[in-house]
Amino acid sequence: MDQVELFKALSNKTRLQILGWLKEPEKHFPEHKTNCAFNGVCVGLIQKKSGLTQSTVSEYLSILQRAGLVTATRMGQWTYYKRNEPAFEALSNLVASEL
Secondary structure (H helix, E strand, O other), rough: OOOOHHHHOOHHHHHHHHHHHHEEEHHOOOOOOOHHHHHHHHHHHHHHHOOOHHHHHHHHHEEEHHHOOOEEEEEOOOOEEEEEEHHHHHHHHHHHHHH
């Protein structure tokens, strides 16, 4: 876990919001027809909720993915994102033990 990249990824309000939304996807994306916890949430729904352009949301999700905070699953032409819960456990341990 690259600490600098991790904390850079967390240093943006919208990226923090996205992580919060992905923590409880069924609550924040009720229009999502499949099981959010299994598949994740598509970029289009995240873009719609954020009000930002799709390219900005895609960039934010790429930053979160590079930091290891989200995982991406490609299904056809869509990419679905969900939180990487083991990474949040590691982050918690990092903060508790080193900071």
